[in-house]
Amino acid sequence: MEQEMEKRKDGRTEQSEEKWVHDASVDYKGRVPLRASTGVWKASLFVLAIEFSERLSYFGIANNLISYLTKVMHEDLKTAAKNVNYWSGTTTLMPLVGGFVADAYTGRFYMVLFSSFLYLMGLSLLTMSQFIPSIKPCDTRICQQPRKIHEVIFFLSLYCISFSTGGYKPCLESFGADQFDDNHLEERKKKMSFFNWWNFALCFALLLGATVIVYVQDFISWGVACLIISILMALTIIAFCVGKPFYRYKRTEGNPLKPILQVLIAAVRKRNLPCPSNPALLYEVPESERSQERLLRHTSGLRFLDKAAIIEEKHVEQKESPWRLVTVTRVEETKLVINLIPIWLTSLTVGVCVAQGTTLFVKQAAAMNLKISDNFKIPAASMSSVSAVGTLITVPIYDRIIVSILRKVTGNERGINILRRISIGMALSVMLMVVAALVEAKRLRMATHNALTIGMANHNTMSVLWLIPQYLILGIADSFSLIGLQEYFYDQVPDSMRSLGMALYLSVLGVGFFLSSFLIIIVDHLTGKNGKSWIGKDINSSRLDRFYWMLAVINALVLCFFLLVTKGYTYKSVHMRDMDNDCYKSDEVVMVA
Incomplete structure (x- = not known):
């Protein structure tokens, strides 16, 4: 009888613990969250929605920015590429500040909310710079130099977006991941899928941004494109606020350092x-x-x-x-933070490769035959949609098929550990640069032949479809390297530093963009001495194929060093919480890998 009563008591305790979330989070009223009505997908879908609109806005601007700077601002290739890299680098480095402030003082929800309104202000300013006559680029449709006031407003709006991303990017993804309880087996598995589907939404936004938004920019107007993304951002901010009762919130714990x-x-x-x-x-x-x-x-x-x-x-x-x-x-x-340093350093080349997709790859496309048929011409920046397709195909296959198989084979919840996933992406980045170099070498040979035989240096005979392989590899590589880095910098940092952890992931991309600009400056200086710079004023007078071969060698060397650094790496080891006794069991451990 006593045993039966004890079993019933244990059953009630388990049901009670299952009902509430005990992971140090609270609901919007500051109470212990109810598992059934908060968190998981019902909350993270609101987060995914606002992420989708922000990424649609960002990619719609970033993918075609180099074209705007060269065609409207009349900047040369080197200056435009450096300006794009500086803006992209700032956008991905500012999260270090925003992530720190969110973890220490404001919390993730309020930092996301503040940054979203700042982002909307930047988009609104950008839209006005295209419609208000006194600050439009030119008086007429044809001009050699844009108005100074337009340049000021244009770059002010861009950097307003950049600064808002400082609080937005590190907090939104970590806030979405916070909706899943690490102490609950099923929710922990869903969190692993969350990172995959987060990038699925991100790449769907990239696909639309690089096709629909870029098409509107090129064939209708930049003003209409900016208006579309501004309205969408406003709607998703409202939706994000509506989801407030469903979220789980982490209390701030002061300075995480x-x-x-x-x-x-x-x-x-x-x-x-x-x-x-x-x-x-x-x-x-x-x-x-x-x-x-x-x-x-x-x-x-x-x-x-x-x-x-x-x-x-x-x-x-x-x-x-x-x-x-x-x-x-x-x-x-503290050991976790120190162990992050070599991983961060050896991941920087991933950011360098990503930078090529929005700069030099776009100029490659612009110099090729963009006609898909007699009646349809694809915008050069829209080729980046191929990388999104690569990720959109890879992520569901990896998440639903490959992981399930690997779980049975390896016994690892993730299928393969995080660092192995990153190394696969880095190996694919080497392949990416090799393919890009081969395609560019072929394009240059055809361009030179046309210039000699036809006398028209700009006569395009090589189809832009030749760029599909390198963009596809870029998307597949991102499915491994970028998602792996997101998981690593979220899981392998102290729980109180997760916003800062996501900022460190973003800084890999940010520093990668700056490194790309630095390499362009160095290569141009060294190779320009004999008057034949690898990166000249226009793409046909450049030797981007040699620049890509150089990046392939650098990536291969860094990959070897990455494998050496990560050999025998010790992942975060967490004591399991004993829900029945509300304490921690010292003999049960979760290896987060």
């Missing part, structure tokens, strides 16, 4: 103490004082930092300062 600094200082202070052979002797939060915060398991790497958690005998009875004694969890969080 402070605990890391405390660990470093505490370890230096106790540098002369020997590390105990038994990790159980290191300090951890007493069970009576534990909150819903997830605890991390001790790992053997970077043992010097373990000294920060050594309990000194003379202070056993006293409560130590956090600048002298920290928990094992804080030590492990």
Whole structure:
């Protein structure tokens, strides 16, 4: 009888714990969230909607920006490519500031809301620069130099969008991932799918941005295109606000860098103490004082930092300062951050390859035969839609078929671990640059032949469809490298730094854009001495094929170094929460990989 009553009691406890979400999140009224009515897909769909509209706006502008700068602003190829890279780089580096502020002070929801309105203001300013007569590019349809006031307003609107992205991008994706409970098996699996479907929505936006929006820009007007994306952004901001009752919110915990600094200082202070052979002797939060915060398991790497958690005998009875004694969890969080550094550095070439898709690849397309039929001509920037198609095809196949098979083979929840997925994407990036170099070499040979035999340097005979392979490989590579990097920088950072983690992922792309501009400057300087620069004033006088071969070699070397750095990498190890006793089990661990 007693056993039966005990079973019923356990059953009620399990049902109660299943009913509520105990992952340190709260609902919009500050209460423990109800699992059935908050979070998961019902909440993340609102997040995906606003992400879709933002990416549609961004790609609609970014993919055709180099064409606008060369055709309307009359900038040469080098200047236009550098301006695009500077803007794109700033857009993807600003999230480091926004992510820090969100994690420390504002929270992700309010940072997303503020940034969305700022983004809308930038789009509105951009729209006005196309319609208001006094700030339009020119008085007439044909001019050699745009008005200075238009240049000022145009770049002001662009950088307004860039700064708003600083708070928008790092917080929105992490806020969407926060809607899934890591302590719940089914929700944890759904979170893995969330990153895949996040990129599916992103690439669908890229597809529409590179086709519909770019077509409107080229054949109707930039003003109409800007008006369309501004209205869509306004509608999705309203939808995002409507979803407020369904969200799960993470409370801010103050400066996320402070605990890391405390660990470093505490370890230096106790540098002369020997590390105990038994990790159980290191300090951890007493069970009576534990909150819903997830605890991390001790790992053997970077043992010097373990000294920060050594309990000194003379202070056993006293409560130590956090600048002298920290928990094992804080030590492990610091190890995670240090381990991020080599991964971040070796991932920068991914950003360099992505940068080519919105700059030099577009100019390649513009110099080719854009006619698909006698009656239809494709915009050069629309070729980037092929990369979106590559991702749109790859993501569902990977998420629904390949992962299911690999789970059975490897026993890993993800199918393959995160770093292996990234390395596959990096290998595909090498292939991408090789294919791009071969295609460009063929295009140059045909352009030179036409110039010699027909006397028309701009006579296009090579079809733009030759660019399909390189754009397709770019999309497939992104399905592995970019999604893998998103998962890595979300999962392998301390829970209190997830917005900053997404900002670090975005900074890979941002620094990649700046590196691309830096390489263009260096290559132009070195090769231009003999009057035959690899990157000249126009694409037919350039040697982009050699530039692409150089990028292929750089990517191959960095991939080798990446594989060396990640060999034996230790992933975040989290203690499982015992829901029945509302405490943590030390013998059960989730390896986040």
